[in-house]
Amino acid sequence: MALLLVALPASAADAMRVKDLGKLRGWRDNALVGVGVVTGLAGTGDSMASKTTRQSLANLLSQFNLTVPPEAIQSRNVALVSVSAALPTFARPGDTLDVTVSSTGDARSLVGGTLLITPLKAANGRVYALAQGSLSVGGYRYDANGNVVQKNHPTSGSVPGGATVEVGVSAEMMDEHQSVTFVLNEPDYTTASRVAAAINGRLGMGLAQPRDASGIEIAVPPGRREHLVGFFADIENVMVRPDRRARVVVNERTGTVVSGGDVRISRVAISHGDIKIAVSQHNSASQPYGVWQGGPDVRTAIVTNTRVDVDEQDGGHFVAGQDTVADLVQALARMRVSTRDVISILRAVKAAGALHGELVIQ
Incomplete structure (x- = not known):
């Protein structure tokens, strides 16, 4: 059974804890x-x-x-x-x-x-x-x-x-510079900048500095180096709204489409329909005059008649003036377009340059 999911646009209510976005370096199995x-x-x-x-x-x-x-x-x-x-x-x-x-x-x-x-x-x-x-x-x-x-x-x-x-293990969370590094699960410069700003707003300016798209270096104040558990707990519970890439994920094997609700599209015209072509053959025997008299050059001939039937179903014609993929999907759903047809339409929209996001095909 095909499945189509559309994520809602990000808002201020989408704030998440820092611990849900990644982990401290050294935390590994x-x-x-x-x-x-x-x-x-x-x-x-x-x-x-x-x-x-x-x-x-x-x-x-x-x-x-x-x-x-x-x-x-x-x-x-x-x-x-x-x-x-x-x-x-x-x-x-x-x-x-x-x-x-x-x-x-x-x-x-x-x-x-x-x-x-x-x-x-x-x-x-x-x-x-x-x-x-x-x-x-x-x-x-x-x-x-x-x-x-x-x-x-x-x-x-x-x-x-x-x-x-039988033998326990531990991790050295602080490096030689008396700092720890928080690593994002999904590298993103905007999210890294927001995490650093949120930590500085909660724990003090200048403690967190984003080093790249995935790592945020956090200096441990001298007064908290003896109580790292509480310091790490404060970091993990800082609330931040992560950024999200414009991405549409398509799985053609299962007919699944997952899209961020804020993936934008330009105005585009869509025409989608099915054409069925059937080719049939019918063989018949031709009995010319004189075959019963047994003439030397008179014999039965097999005649093949070929018929081509073209059945063009009513195609769907649609002009997308919506702002997001979510609007386009909802409009196609009202037209009762199947999920697999939606996948084909999204691929065509991307090829036309009207889908402003990454199309991931699995």
Whole structure:
């Protein structure tokens, strides 16, 4: 089903908190990854051809003083998996993380499996968390005698709260100049200037200076360097009205149009209609005089008759004198123009140079 959304024009009531527009530099998640073994599978694990799985299980057993050659392992109840998680900023030892588990071998399903303890490492090679627990798989796969029934992707799952942080992390928010940098989610010079002006109006003139389209440098006063939490809270709750780019987003696959209500257009004439052309052929046999007498040069001929039908439906004719895309869309909606036709019209209006904004086609 097609969908069309139009955002209303920005107004003074559109003021937002600074914390909703971006974040302080240094506030980021850290990727963790590990390789583990899932056990307890009902014959849906890796096959005997997976040497990596058998070697991993042999290494695991050796830690418990069980020496088993890899080639002696014949179980299909285990699978080699990759384990990933995101370590948030200011994570402390004992915190739990959600874990994503996916098969790296030829296992058919991870349903009913249990992840054995797996170290999770960061890019620096240091272990920051340990993961283990029962898998939650949002699918299944069952096969017998060549018949397969499968739902979703049973070779990947998750362990909610399955990782325990062993080494905490922290972020240095202040740089060597005793200042912090606020980074916008969507770089924009106008918004950066407004954020700096709003912070200066709330906390004091000269503290915030926009450095580029995405970064606002904020000096920390000497009296507040020992109480950064309160200072950061004051910054996050400053109200500012962000600027918005004139942009229309079109998704042709789903028939979705999302437009800012203040995207302006010039006066333009639109004619939109459908022409259907049908070409049909009819074959008939021609029986000339004398065919029944069997003359040497007399024979039946196949005659092909071609017919071309042109059906031109009533096209829509429209002159847009509106100021914004929202007005144009509302006028087309009153004419009962379909959403996919609206997409074609917007593309044509942009090509004609009458759409004063960015047209993003996905």
